[in-house]
Amino acid sequence: MLMLVGSFLVSAGLSGCPGFGDEVGPVSDVPELPEWNRDVSPLMERYCTECHGVPATQGAPGFFRLDECENVDGLSGAKALAQRNSVRTADIKTMPPASFTFQPSEIERQIFRQWYITGAPCTGAGKLPDGQTNNQTNNQTTPTNNQTTSTTNNMTTITGAPFTAVAGILANGCGLSSCHATGNGGFTITTNSTVEEARTALAGKVATSGIPFVVPSNPEGSRIFQTMSSNRVGERMPPTGNLPEAQIDAVRTWILSGAPYQ
Numbered sequence: 001m002l003m004l005v006g007s008f009l010v011s012a013g014l015s016g017c018p019g020f021g022d023e024v025g026p027v028s029d030v031p032e033l034p035e036w037n038r039d040v041s042p043l044m045e046r047y048c049t050e051c052h053g054v055p056a057t058q059g060a061p062g063f064f065r066l067d068e069c070e071n072v073d074g075l076s077g078a079k080a081l082a083q084r085n086s087v088r089t090a091d092i093k094t095m096p097p098a099s100f101t102f103q104p105s106e107i108e109r110q111i112f113r114q115w116y117i118t119g120a121p122c123t124g125a126g127k128l129p130d131g132q133t134n135n136q137t138n139n140q141t142t143p144t145n146n147q148t149t150s151t152t153n154n155m156t157t158i159t160g161a162p163f164t165a166v167a168g169i170l171a172n173g174c175g176l177s178s179c180h181a182t183g184n185g186g187f188t189i190t191t192n193s194t195v196e197e198a199r200t201a202l203a204g205k206v207a208t209s210g211i212p213f214v215v216p217s218n219p220e221g222s223r224i225f226q227t228m229s230s231n232r233v234g235e236r237m238p239p240t241g242n243l244p245e246a247q248i249d250a251v252r253t254w255i256l257s258g259a260p261y262q
Contacts, residue, residue: 082120
């Protein structure tokens with residue numbers, strides 16, 4: 001009898017330890033309409049909130065948190081970061097970092113994207129774009145999907161020809177007297193720079209890091225986009241906080257389209 005009780009206790013103890021029966025099972029499908037509590041929050045907890053919680057750790061910026069859907073305590077929540085999270089998790093796959101122990105499956109990455117596409121709802125289900133099915137959404141090529149999303153989001157916030165908008169973003173976001181007005185990082189631009197001066201600052205130039213400022217059709221290989229979209233303190237530009245999402249998307253769309261300077 002004692003032996004049986006002991007065996008039971010050992011069995012019960014093992015069943016509650018990681019690696020002995022309580023692992024989170026793999027996600028097998030992308031829900032058409034992902035919900036925060038059911039589908040997204042568990043993934044955030046598994047892959048994101050160790051760094052992007054309160055307090056932020058591992059050099060993660062402290063101006064947003066991914067353990068909450070809505071904005072809270074003056075910080076942006078996951079809904080406000082849904083587009084960026086979709087790009088970094090599902091498209092360029094830089095989050096979670098490659099050094100992180102646990103990496104999401106491709107299906108899990110697509111859940112982040114699908115949640116964003118359907119409106120990033122915090123309560124209940126969102127809504128698919130008109131005339132679009134789940135399969136259509138998930139089978140789009142990455143550049144096309146990103147470019148379409150960026151164009152849609154930027155139409156109400158950025159006007160003018162593509163490079164006209166980009167030149168204004170760089171002048172206002174980078175050209176402060178204490179920043180690139182003095183040529184920091186090998187990039188020189190002021191808040192009063194003209195479109196032609198912005199073109200000269202970018203075209204054919206290489207940052208002190210050795211990475212080109214702009215690689216046409218390759219935002220992730222372009223130093224300008226790398227720094228303005230980075231979550232790493234010390235690399236992110238401007239250093240006081242991220243540019244608005246619409247502006248970052250405008251730069252990405254411009255580079256994706258071949259970085260035309262017209």
